[in-house]
Amino acid sequence: MNGGGRQQPGTTHGGGAQRGGSGVPGGRRKQRVSMADVATLAGVSSQTVSRVSNGHPGVVDSTREHVLAAMRELGYRPNSAARALRYGQFNTIGVILFSLASTGNSRTVEAIATHAAAEGYAITLIPVDVPTQDNVLGAFTRMGELAVDAVIVIIEIHLLDAGTVTLPPGVHVVIVVDSDAGDRYSVVDTDQADGARRAVHHLLDLGHRTVWHVTGPRTSYAAQRRAQAWRTTLEEAGRPVPPPLPGDWSAESGYAAGLALADEPDCTAVFVANDQMALGLLRALHERGRVVPDEISVVGFDDIPDSAFFIPPLTTVHQDFAEVGRRCVQRVLVQIRENQTSLPGTDLVPTRLVVRNSTAAPGG
Amino acid sequence: MNGGGRQQPGTTHGGGAQRGGSGVPGGRRKQRVSMADVATLAGVSSQTVSRVSNGHPGVVDSTREHVLAAMRELGYRPNSAARALRYGQFNTIGVILFSLASTGNSRTVEAIATHAAAEGYAITLIPVDVPTQDNVLGAFTRMGELAVDAVIVIIEIHLLDAGTVTLPPGVHVVIVVDSDAGDRYSVVDTDQADGARRAVHHLLDLGHRTVWHVTGPRTSYAAQRRAQAWRTTLEEAGRPVPPPLPGDWSAESGYAAGLALADEPDCTAVFVANDQMALGLLRALHERGRVVPDEISVVGFDDIPDSAFFIPPLTTVHQDFAEVGRRCVQRVLVQIRENQTSLPGTDLVPTRLVVRNSTAAPGG
DNA sequence: TCGTGCAATGTTTACGTAAACATCACGCCC
DNA sequence: GGGCGTGATGTTTACGTAAACATTGCACGA
Numbered sequence: 126m127n128g129g130g131r132q133q134p135g136t137t138h139g140g141g142a143q144r145g146g147s148g149v150p151g152g153r154r155k156q157r158v159s160m161a162d163v164a165t166l167a168g169v170s171s172q173t174v175s176r177v178s179n180g181h182p183g184v185v186d187s188t189r190e191h192v193l194a195a196m197r198e199l200g201y202r203p204n205s206a207a208r209a210l211r212y213g214q215f216n217t218i219g220v221i222l223f224s225l226a227s228t229g230n231s232r233t234v235e236a237i238a239t240h241a242a243a244e245g246y247a248i249t250l251i252p253v254d255v256p257t258q259d260n261v262l263g264a265f266t267r268m269g270e271l272a273v274d275a276v277i278v279i280i281e282i283h284l285l286d287a288g289t290v291t292l293p294p295g296v297h298v299v300i301v302v303d304s305d306a307g308d309r310y311s312v313v314d315t316d317q318a319d320g321a322r323r324a325v326h327h328l329l330d331l332g333h334r335t336v337w338h339v340t341g342p343r344t345s346y347a348a349q350r351r352a353q354a355w356r357t358t359l360e361e362a363g364r365p366v367p368p369p370l371p372g373d374w375s376a377e378s379g380y381a382a383g384l385a386l387a388d389e390p391d392c393t394a395v396f397v398a399n400d401q402m403a404l405g406l407l408r409a410l411h412e413r414g415r416v417v418p419d420e421i422s423v424v425g426f427d428d429i430p431d432s433a434f435f436i437p438p439l440t441t442v443h444q445d446f447a448e449v450g451r452r453c454v455q456r457v458l459v460q461i462r463e464n465q466t467s468l469p470g471t472d473l474v475p476t477r478l479v480v481r482n483s484t485a486a487p488g489g
Numbered sequence: 490m491n492g493g494g495r496q497q498p499g500t501t502h503g504g505g506a507q508r509g510g511s512g513v514p515g516g517r518r519k520q521r522v523s524m525a526d527v528a529t530l531a532g533v534s535s536q537t538v539s540r541v542s543n544g545h546p547g548v549v550d551s552t553r554e555h556v557l558a559a560m561r562e563l564g565y566r567p568n569s570a571a572r573a574l575r576y577g578q579f580n581t582i583g584v585i586l587f588s589l590a591s592t593g594n595s596r597t598v599e600a601i602a603t604h605a606a607a608e609g610y611a612i613t614l615i616p617v618d619v620p621t622q623d624n625v626l627g628a629f630t631r632m633g634e635l636a637v638d639a640v641i642v643i644i645e646i647h648l649l650d651a652g653t654v655t656l657p658p659g660v661h662v663v664i665v666v667d668s669d670a671g672d673r674y675s676v677v678d679t680d681q682a683d684g685a686r687r688a689v690h691h692l693l694d695l696g697h698r699t700v701w702h703v704t705g706p707r708t709s710y711a712a713q714r715r716a717q718a719w720r721t722t723l724e725e726a727g728r729p730v731p732p733p734l735p736g737d738w739s740a741e742s743g744y745a746a747g748l749a750l751a752d753e754p755d756c757t758a759v760f761v762a763n764d765q766m767a768l769g770l771l772r773a774l775h776e777r778g779r780v781v782p783d784e785i786s787v788v789g790f791d792d793i794p795d796s797a798f799f800i801p802p803l804t805t806v807h808q809d810f811a812e813v814g815r816r817c818v819q820r821v822l823v824q825i826r827e828n829q830t831s832l833p834g835t836d837l838v839p840t841r842l843v844v845r846n847s848t849a850a851p852g853g
Numbered sequence: 854t855c856g857t858g859c860a861a862t863g864t865t866t867a868c869g870t871a872a873a874c875a876t877c878a879c880g881c882c883c
Numbered sequence: 884g885g886g887c888g889t890g891a892t893g894t895t896t897a898c899g900t901a902a903a904c905a906t907t908g909c910a911c912g913a
Contacts, residue, residue: 206571247631248613249581250612252602270567271581272568408802431765436800
């Protein structure tokens with residue numbers, strides 16, 4: 126079979142870069158090595174190869190060695206398509222997300238991928254550029270076709286919450302991040318409310334009379350939670366609640382809010398719903414000659430790596446995205462293994478406040 | 490990790506047990522609807538269902554309608570495992586990457602995912618936390634097992650370049666970003682040298698005598714390219730070449746470089762190898778009372794969204810990550826379709842300079 | 854000595870799909 | 884009007900794996 130007749134037309138410009146790997150017969154081409162090939166070489170049945178491949182007991186050492194040697198020689202690799210067909214599962218977790226652009230999402234996805242890999246699962250990514258019901262549903266359909274074993278949804282919308290999108294029944298495990306659908310689905314999220322509370326308390330504790338707020342987009346459940354907690358915390362402390370300034374997560378919207386805030390003589394403290402907006406806000410205040418933290422204190426949310434190098438270094442609420450990803454995978458695996466469609470409940474990952482130089486007592 | 494049994498949901502075998510569903514959406518289990526089921530309901534053979542499913546001609550309209558109706562009624566979805574087994578391909582592209590943490594990587598991956606999806610391909614992600622040869626090789630092995638049709642590698646290392654890692658022969662298509670292996674593999678990359686040249690020329694054109702440089706990590710080919718182009722451009726202009734300051738992409742390393750640079754009275758212009766380091770550098774200069782751009786001009790690289798809101802807004806080299814991702818997919822698909830192992834050559838995506846407020850004529 | 858029983862290995866089969874081949878019905882031409 | 888082509892549909896088979904079942908061989912006890 127070596128150098129078999131079905132070779133490709135010779136366009137191997139690369140000079141057989143792949144030839145390096147020991148004498149693998151055949152070379153490129155599809156021709157995967159199957160168990161049958163290994164079995165033939167090792168002089169056993171393919172079932173024995175299967176047993177060795179899966180670490181089943183009941184194979185004598187000498188036989189096992191032969192098989193392993195044959196596997197090595199042929200460069201055998203199990204065919205996951207066949208395996209998936211056999212078992213009805215792919216060892217793959219699908220991830221549907223809106224965008225990788227935000228730090229949070231990409232960090233979460235990375236953690237998901239890492240932990241999934243550790244458990245022998247690969248992840249399949251489907252981005253949904255515009256989160257309409259159709260698109261989300263389409264993504265689910267694709268996931269179904271791809272026969273993933275579970276789907277993790279990372280989308281900041283209320284489609285799921287509003288029940289306008291019903292998750293298709295074919296996919297029997299779903300986990301949603303950033304959603305309040307905890308009663309119906311399995312949800313993992315950062316403890317948004319707790320983080321916001323910490324931020325506001327920090328500012329109040331410093332002596333500020335009240336705290337202004339720049340929100341995230343209305344469509345984000347996380348943004349809503351943060352705003353809600355900000356308001357509640359102020360109310361519980363008996364402080365006045367200034368009108369929230371609308372933002373959309375972008376530095377630009379933070380900049381706009383900063384310009385507006387610079388003209389508010391009363392404002393001595395701001396809680397900004399994420400670090401990027403805080404960056405824009407800091408620049409606006411700087412441009413307007415408002416000194417942070419002497420005149421105005423600023424607290425962000427996320428603790429992106431850069432925030433320690435803002436001017437001034439930003440006090441912010443740290444989100445543990447890696448932990449969120451880890452718990453997503455953990456939950457999903459539990460559900461796969463127990464073969465449950467859903468495991469309702471919300472799993473909140475705690476936050477912590479990172480105090481840097483953007484906050485101080487008022488009138489400092 | 491052992492024994493007691495490989496957690497079969499025992500009931501699933503031995504017959505109809507897999508029909509476990511309780512009718513409720515979500516209560517169903519495996520419940521795979523196969524072509525045979527559709528065929529039975531439609532009163533045709535499964536082959537006819539296959540023909541309808543794949544849009545083959547030669548099916549009479551009335552029959553087709555029956556089949557489609559049956560599909561709808563049963564919620565039929567093709568099983569990609571079986572399909573993959575049949576065809577020997579998965580319609581999946583594997584992506585091996587070092588980290589999603591950098592803006593560039595996550596944007597590139599997002600673009601890859603988007604364009605792949607448009608072509609009917611899903612992407613499977615495997616992160617390699619520590620890019621040792623073993624880990625990279627392991628990732629390839631996993632990819633092989635997953636039966637992806639192609640692999641895109643996004644790793645900033647020289648393992649591939651140095652030839653210490655030989656890409657396994659089982660996977661017949663490979664594209665590498667950020668590598669100089671263009672002679673052996675198919676490479677798509679931003680035109681690093683061109684971007685760096687633009688940055689340096691911009692500063693020289695403003696009247697600066699020379700330009701300092703904060704580099705990326707030594708292991709990054711992109712960083713090397715930028716540094717090389719910086720040096721060459723200065724030399725060609727007959728300017729002195731100051732000693733480069735080492736960085737590692739992080740804002741922190743940029744901060745350190747900034748502190749060092751603040752003490753260089755000669756320094757009037759810096760080209761920083763990425764925006765994050767520029768952020769740290771700006772803060773260091775600010776702390777030391779060195780005014781940007783009046784005393785020192787700064788140019789970054791990447792044009793991350795935040796850079797427009799640095800203090801001052803950063804002049805930087807724009808990288809089109811989306812385009813890089815798009816071309817990766819395009820190349821990979823060409824290779825898959827032509828069934829080539831490799832399509833050597835380097836595809837460079839151009840950059841452009843975005844001038845903001847961090848640069849000015851010297852002594853301004 | 855011959856079963857017995859168990860451990861090691863082989864054989865059959867099914868998973869869902871689709872190519873290749875087989876059949877069937879119908880209408881057309883000589 | 885009968886052979887025959889053509890288009891519509893059915894049947895067989897293979898893809899690679901692994902559970903279920905079948906077979907072999909050997910040790911041990913009666």
